[in-house]
Ligand SMILES: [Fe+2]
C-alpha cells in the first residue's frame with residue numbers, strides 16, 4: 001500500500017495513461033485524429049500534466065527526496081527532472097504543430113504524430129519509474145511529518161487550479177479517452193432544464209436535422225410570433241413553408257451543407273411588429289453539418305431603444 005501522497009500521484013499516472021492509450025490509437029490511425037481530442041489533449045497535458053502533476057513532484061516530492069539524501073545530480077532524481085524538461089519541450093512542439101494543423105495546415109500532421117507519440121512514450125516510461133522505483137524509495141526515507149507535509153503541498157498545488165481540480169481533470173481525461181473528445185457541458189443539465197432554458201430565451205427557436213426533418217421548436221405553450229404544432233415534428237421542412245419560399249429554403253440548406261454560408265438573415269413586417277428571422281447551420285465539434293437552427297425575434301422594441309438605462313426600470 002503506497003502512502004496517501006503517492007496514491008494521489010499514482011492515480012494521476014493511471015488516468016493519464018488511459019488517455020495516452022486513446023491518443024496513441026488516434027495518432028496511429030490512418031485517418032486524422034478528431035479535432036476535439038487534439039484540443040482536449042492539449043488542455044489536459046498543458047494544464048494538468050505539466051502545470052499540476054509535475055509541479056506536485058518538483059515542488060514537494062523531489063526537494064524532500066533531496067533533503068532525505070537522494071542526490072539531485074547523477075541519480076534517479078536527475079533523470080526524473082531531465083524527463084520533465086524533455087516532456088515540456090515536446091509539449092511546446094506539440095502545441096505549435098497542433099495549432100498549425102488545427103488552423104488547416106495539413107502538412108503539419110506527420111510531425112505532430114511523431115511528437116505526440118514521442119511524448120506519450122517518454123511519459124509512460126517516466127510514470128513507471130516513479131511509481132515503481134522513486135516513490136517507494138522516497139517513501140521509505142520519510143517520517144510521518146514528511147508524509148503529511150507532502151500531502152499538504154500536493155493539495156496546495158491542486159488548489160491553484162480551483163476546487164476539486166484533480167477530480168475535474170481526471171474526469172476530463174476519462175472523457176477524452178472514452179469519447180475521443182470532451183463531453184459537451186450540456187451533459188451537466190437534465191433535458192427538462194435544457195427545455196426551460198430554451199423557453200426562457202427572448203427568441204423563438206426551431207431546429208431541422210441534417211436530413212431536413214423538423215425536430216424541435218421552443219416556446220410550445222407560450223405566445224409565439226409564428227404558431228407551430230407538434231404535428232410538424234418529423235416532417236420535411238419543405239412542407240412547413242409556403243410554396244413560393246421553398247426555393248429559398250433549398251438554397252439555404254444546400255449552402256449550409258456545403259459550408260458556403262454561416263447565416264441567412266431576413267426581416268419582415270408582421271402583425272404590426274418588426275420580426276427578425278435568422279438561420280444558422282449547426283455543426284458538431286468536428287465541423288460536420290448537424291442541422292439548421294431558425295431564430296425568430298420580435299425586434300420592434302429593440303429598434304426603438306435610445307439613450308441608456310443602467311438601473312432596473314422601477315428604480316429609474
Ligand atoms: Fe514526474
Ligand SMILES: [Fe+2]
Pocket residue numbers: 009013053054057127130
Ligand atoms: Fe509523475
